[in-house]
Amino acid sequence: MRRPPLPKLPSRLPVDGYLLALVGTVALAALLPARGPAASVAEGAATGAVALLFFLYGARLSTREAMDGLRHWRLHLTVLACTFLVFPVFGLAARLLVPEVLPPTLYTGLLFLCLVPSTIQSSIAFTSLARGNVAAAICAGSFSSLVGIVVTPLLAGLVLHGSGGGFSAGSLVSIVCQLLLPFLAGQLLRRWIGDRLTRHKKALGRVDRGSILLVVYAAFSAGVVQGIWHQVSALRLLCLLGVEAVLLAVMLSATWYGSKRLGFHRADRIAITFAGSKKSLAAGLPMASVLFGAQAGLAVLPLMVFHQMQLMVCAVLAKRFAASAGPEPAVAGGVGGSAAAAEAAGEVAVSGARR
Numbered sequence: 001m002r003r004p005p006l007p008k009l010p011s012r013l014p015v016d017g018y019l020l021a022l023v024g025t026v027a028l029a030a031l032l033p034a035r036g037p038a039a040s041v042a043e044g045a046a047t048g049a050v051a052l053l054f055f056l057y058g059a060r061l062s063t064r065e066a067m068d069g070l071r072h073w074r075l076h077l078t079v080l081a082c083t084f085l086v087f088p089v090f091g092l093a094a095r096l097l098v099p100e101v102l103p104p105t106l107y108t109g110l111l112f113l114c115l116v117p118s119t120i121q122s123s124i125a126f127t128s129l130a131r132g133n134v135a136a137a138i139c140a141g142s143f144s145s146l147v148g149i150v151v152t153p154l155l156a157g158l159v160l161h162g163s164g165g166g167f168s169a170g171s172l173v174s175i176v177c178q179l180l181l182p183f184l185a186g187q188l189l190r191r192w193i194g195d196r197l198t199r200h201k202k203a204l205g206r207v208d209r210g211s212i213l214l215v216v217y218a219a220f221s222a223g224v225v226q227g228i229w230h231q232v233s234a235l236r237l238l239c240l241l242g243v244e245a246v247l248l249a250v251m252l253s254a255t256w257y258g259s260k261r262l263g264f265h266r267a268d269r270i271a272i273t274f275a276g277s278k279k280s281l282a283a284g285l286p287m288a289s290v291l292f293g294a295q296a297g298l299a300v301l302p303l304m305v306f307h308q309m310q311l312m313v314c315a316v317l318a319k320r321f322a323a324s325a326g327p328e329p330a331v332a333g334g335v336g337g338s339a340a341a342a343e344a345a346g347e348v349a350v351s352g353a354r355r
Contacts, residue, residue, distance in 0.1 A: 018209060022304060025213045029220035046218035049211035050286040051182045058186025060197055072136055075268055079140040082255055082276030084151050087114040090247060101239045109302040115155045116284035117148025123275040126314045130321035132270025140275040148283060149183055156291055174290045215289045223297030244306050248313060251277040270321055274314060281307040
């Protein structure tokens with residue numbers, strides 16, 4: 001009896017070019033950290049960049065489209081529960097690994113990783129590739145980002161206080177001023193500037209990425225100057241890699257099989273799996289700079305590692321889901337499963353799959 005052929009990995013795994021830029025920025029901060037007056041300038045620029053990022057998020061996020069998705073509320077509640085309930089529970093359980101497996105500094109970053117919202121672009125891209133419910137992925141990612149603006153800082157206040165997060169009343173004020181107010185301002189001005197931003201989305205994408213690189217440089221520079229990198233060894237980093245691999249595998253299994261137990265059909269299960277198991281680097285980095293300050297360098301390291309890991313693993317899963325779906329595309333049900341939504345997501349799959 002012939003053995004069935006083993007599944008082949010894609011010929012080219014998605015090594016994120018932007019992640020390489022992030023790694024280069026970290027290396028630059030290690031070699032040439034901002035000191036003295038330059039550090040003050042970098043910190044001020046990073047603060048302004050964070051406010052700009054969230055203003056642009058608010059101006060580009062269509063609240064009306066997100067609200068239209070409430071018709072498929074069970075799916076969105078499932079994704080939100082995975083993102084802001086199941087993930088944090090696993091993060092808190094990982095406290096048992098301190099200090100034998102993870103040092104407290106890396107554990108704080110791992111716990112913060114479990115609190116940030118899901119991705120939008122890559123969730124849509126992989127759902128489209130896997131022939132899932134693209135419209136649901138669009139709304140689920142939008143809901144997660146919108147809710148995360150408020151919920152992530154609140155969860156951080158609850159669980160990070162005893163884990164070295166340094167959350168305080170001052171942090172809350174910073175979050176409101178740097179994240180929430182710019183986001184609300186963007187939402188209020190969206191009717192006047194939204195169309196212009198859409199026409200210049202490529203240029204704005206460069207602004208997004210450049211702003212995040214600036215935030216990373218300021219955070220890692222502060223860490224280098226304070227000597228926090230001497231606290232972590234190569235063995236500890238390997239342990240972190242292993243822990244995050246287990247976390248991703250558990251969340252992918254929980255979303256896929258759990259959604260089946262909840263009665264979702266295949267197309268919805270694919271959307272839940274990709275939206276409910278992933279974390280947003282673009283949203284997490286600015287939040288970390290506000291919450292952790294000079295300690296943000298180590299705090300965002302687990303998120304950066306998890307980001308690349310989820311892209312590589314989900315690329316393999318998406319192709320396997322597509323292959324097992326047969327020759328006919330899966331029918332997208334639920335939230336506004338229109339051809340226009342699928343076409344829009346297809347464009348995202350080409351241009352933004354690695355974000």
